[in-house]
Amino acid sequence: MDELSAAERDTGAVIATRALTKRYRGGQLAVDGLDLTVPEGSVFGFLGPNGSGKTTTIRMLMGLIEPTSGSARVLGRPMPRSTRAVLPHVGALIEGPALYGFLSGRDNLLRYDAADPTADPRTRRARVAAALDRVGLTAAAGKKAKAYSLGMKQRLGLAAALLQPRRLLVLDEPTNGLDPQGMREIRALVRELASDGTTVFLSSHLLDEIEQVCTHAAVMARGRLITQGPVAELAAGARGRLVVTTPDPGDAARVLKEQGVTDVVVTDDRATGEPPEPPRDLAEVNAALVTAGVRVRGFGLQRASLEDAFVALTGEGFDVAG
Template identity: 80%
Template structure:
């Protein structure tokens, strides 16, 4: 299998089987596309030549402004619409041809849940579970109860769905996706309509699912949401993929030196602090009054000039300063945000629809 895709304007093209080929065994990609395209009447391309590679076990943020093609991409991945060109594989098998084999292993919440308003939340889940040919009816009630509890709807399970708020409906749709264990969970704007507490709970649930080995593919236009919970991300605008890779390295990869974490130490011992930081591999060290600043390489990059055993973590840098007798009055590091990455790639504010 290929190496993990590097972030940047030219992402690695993952291999995709030819039509009719024998399905490949499960590899390192949960989702992979090659040249995936969807064009509508008049030649407008909602998705244009998408090369995407989502590692198994990751929480992958699919990032872009509303209208940029995220939902269209997801609908193609799940076989809900046919691509105009290109190919896609989900859980190692070609889509949509392998949909009957793949979709039972996938949970999805796309563009909000389709609910029966006259049924209670509990009865909606019972109906969804009954439609699953692989679901054992003898354990249905236990599955429904667990799903309601996981999304915080146990107390409102008996209420009619038409009386649910937008956030409650979103939770119920997520519960439907979680009725059975899934290898892949696809969530399209999962925190839409949720209050801050609800958003926090959904983020905690996503982390829990990832810890259990589920790959989570999360589409969102909320940069803060992606930064908080995702291990990997892709940035999309106007139907095109701009970059993809580990979240921790995107800013440094796209922005270069401007994307490295900037370390600031406040101390009366500026000369000693500068010396220690340089010995620990911090670059571009400068002294201004009682502050010493410098740049940290990205987390996955070697620190040029460091000796074996030199500190690599920010907390260890602080400890090294204290160990050297430097009086540290203030210490902090800030890395360029995903918003900085997006603006650098597109020249736009993030709330602009593509």
């Protein structure tokens, strides 16, 4: 544990785990030897298909379940041993909010705030009003929680996590159930929190979500950590795709294959594929297309995405519905 603390001081890690493992009864290995480092001040995306071990990891970090082996530190303290000292500085929304359906959204937050021994009761209503406004629920504050949509419940759970200033905010699938506008609002809120100095740890199975809002990310698959680092570096580690826009996609595909392009896919007006390996001057590929009579209307290299990186690392697709 002391060794881990020294590493944290060197790296500025808000969360650090070493060989963190959780095996359930019956032998199911949910998390397998996880070494995770979350830099202070980052928006850290914890990425993986459903069932990859993300929520189990978060539950261990928050002291909700004991690890089978390994260690975890949050805000420099060992978990779950330091739960009482750590959790007042952490806001969390895990596996959806726990709400009193017969109470209004406002009264739910008043209950949450009253349960916090550090919360000043004299400013409770002001804190609740500010949290409701921050997640766009002021107009629905008087409605009973059981009448809330799934997206509204997610917003209310996020408001509960924001009642007090937090050094760390842990969000497990925070955009679940939200419409596109709601997702944009949550992304904007996460960026705002990060700019205020809060470290945000964001679990999601939505690659696009992570790519838009996160500065750093880790990729999980089948309980194991595949990779972690700055988002730009993770995507840069995967090769982009060569895209040719043309009214002759079939002919373009044939020429691309002759030029060493692999995994060629043809659609109505384009042909795409993996650039040649070893790399070659793409101007030569473009010249070959023109020489063959292909009418090239667009030619370029499309930047690799996190999904491309995931496929390159695991050899499989990213099942967002799994």
